[in-house]
Amino acid sequence: MTAFTVALQDGKAVSCAAGKSVLEACLAAGLPMPYNCRSGECAECRAVLLSGSVEESPGADPAVFTEADRRKGRILTCLCAPTSDIALEIVLRDGASAPRIERLSATVNRVERVSASVVQVALDCPREIAYRAGQYFEWVVPGIAPNRYFSAANPPGGTELVFDVRLYPGGAIGDRVRSALSPGDPLEIAGPYGHFGFTANDHRPAICVAGGTGLAPIKAMVADALAGKSGRRIRLLYGARRQEDLYDIALLDGWAARSADFGYAIALSEEPDGSAWDGPRGTVTGLLADTVFDGFGAEAFLCGPPPMIDAAVPILEAIGVDPDDIHADRFSPAKV
Ligand SMILES: Cc1cc2nc3c(=O)[nH]c(=O)nc-3n(C[C@H](O)[C@H](O)[C@H](O)COP(=O)(O)OP(=O)(O)OC[C@H]3O[C@@H](n4cnc5c(N)ncnc54)[C@H](O)[C@@H]3O)c2cc1C
Ligand code: FES
Numbered sequence: 001m002t003a004f005t006v007a008l009q010d011g012k013a014v015s016c017a018a019g020k021s022v023l024e025a026c027l028a029a030g031l032p033m034p035y036n037c038r039s040g041e042c043a044e045c046r047a048v049l050l051s052g053s054v055e056e057s058p059g060a061d062p063a064v065f066t067e068a069d070r071r072k073g074r075i076l077t078c079l080c081a082p083t084s085d086i087a088l089e090i091v092l093r094d095g096a097s098a099p100r101i102e103r104l105s106a107t108v109n110r111v112e113r114v115s116a117s118v119v120q121v122a123l124d125c126p127r128e129i130a131y132r133a134g135q136y137f138e139w140v141v142p143g144i145a146p147n148r149y150f151s152a153a154n155p156p157g158g159t160e161l162v163f164d165v166r167l168y169p170g171g172a173i174g175d176r177v178r179s180a181l182s183p184g185d186p187l188e189i190a191g192p193y194g195h196f197g198f199t200a201n202d203h204r205p206a207i208c209v210a211g212g213t214g215l216a217p218i219k220a221m222v223a224d225a226l227a228g229k230s231g232r233r234i235r236l237l238y239g240a241r242r243q244e245d246l247y248d249i250a251l252l253d254g255w256a257a258r259s260a261d262f263g264y265a266i267a268l269s270e271e272p273d274g275s276a277w278d279g280p281r282g283t284v285t286g287l288l289a290d291t292v293f294d295g296f297g298a299e300a301f302l303c304g305p306p307p308m309i310d311a312a313v314p315i316l317e318a319i320g321v322d323p324d325d326i327h328a329d330r331f332s333p334a335k336v
Helices: 022-028 067-071 172-180 212-227 249-258 284-291 306-318
Strands: 003-007 013-017 046-051 054-056 074-076 080-082 086-089 102-113 118-124 136-140 148-151 160-166 186-193 206-211 234-240 262-268 299-304 326-330
Touching: 003 022, 013 022, 022 080, 054 074, 067 074, 118 172, 118 186, 148 160, 148 212, 160 172, 160 212, 206 212, 206 284, 206 306, 212 234, 212 249, 212 299, 234 284, 249 262, 262 284, 284 306, 299 306, 306 326
Parallel strands: 003 086, 206 234, 206 299, 234 262, 299 326
Antiparallel strands: 003 013, 046 074, 046 086, 054 080, 102 118, 102 186, 118 160, 136 148, 136 186
């Protein structure tokens, strides 16, 4: 099979099979690449093509990667496959502690409908999986392509992996989970992927904004931080459409009761008028604008639908959060 050489600064070089993305080849070689979504949505994998040629697959979000970027010789390594040997300029991450990406066969041990729109799936892995709270895994399900991504909803430290799966009308995974996934079934996963999550030993206040199942990685991060007694103050704003879509509220209440470091509030955007809900109504970004007034020195962690993230960023910047301290995990649909 044809393979090309991808040369990075500092003399690092990896071999990339024809048709494979630069990012996949570099991750497989263990390089600490910057990236998150692996699908053209975040631009965190951006690099400068110094020499050689690549073919770009469709899917780059023009909101984050533009024609001007291309004219400047920039590429998204997750979408580009080399068509010759290439040389790249890219700032690698500190890779000392990046967990190894692996593919493994797990066993389903729980499938539970936890709200009108969310099913929680717990997997038992053959051994403890090294990952960081906030990372995601690829589900490799026969007959469903491309592979779908789901974030671990529990912190690392055991053989169990929990996922919160949102049910979309016509969703291939959602349908499979709802109708055909049972305890004892095998499920192939690959990962962990991404760099979303709290940085170890960072004690700055954290503003977390979660939309829908965007709560999943945030739960893992909060559980990890509270268990480690990080002392980090965490304020979570959680948005859902209706009361019937909320889940894991008892877990959030338990954290808030046990730790002065954690507090949360909920906004419902489509709760019917006249219902018993007496909390905030409207979008979670509206709740952010109405309730959080000072972000100086804080970090923000946003997870959920891209429009929610795009709406939250300017609000956070306006209250003083440094743009470099705004971290986002965009739950984009798979590019079917
Ligand atoms: C890094 C990352 C982590 C993710 N983690 C999670 C997670 O923990 N939990 C979770 O529920 N989802 C998560 N997602 C989103 C999830 O991967 C997609 O929603 C996926 O497409 C769902 O697959 P499906 O087969 O159920 O629906 P599909 O068959 O892919 O889609 C069915 C229909 O629903 C629409 N749709 C699907 N997903 C979305 C969406 N996110 N927003 C709006 N419309 C959509 C599609 O456009 C299509 O019309 C994550 C996405 C990324 C990129
Ligand atoms: S755009 Fe390439 S990893 Fe997100």
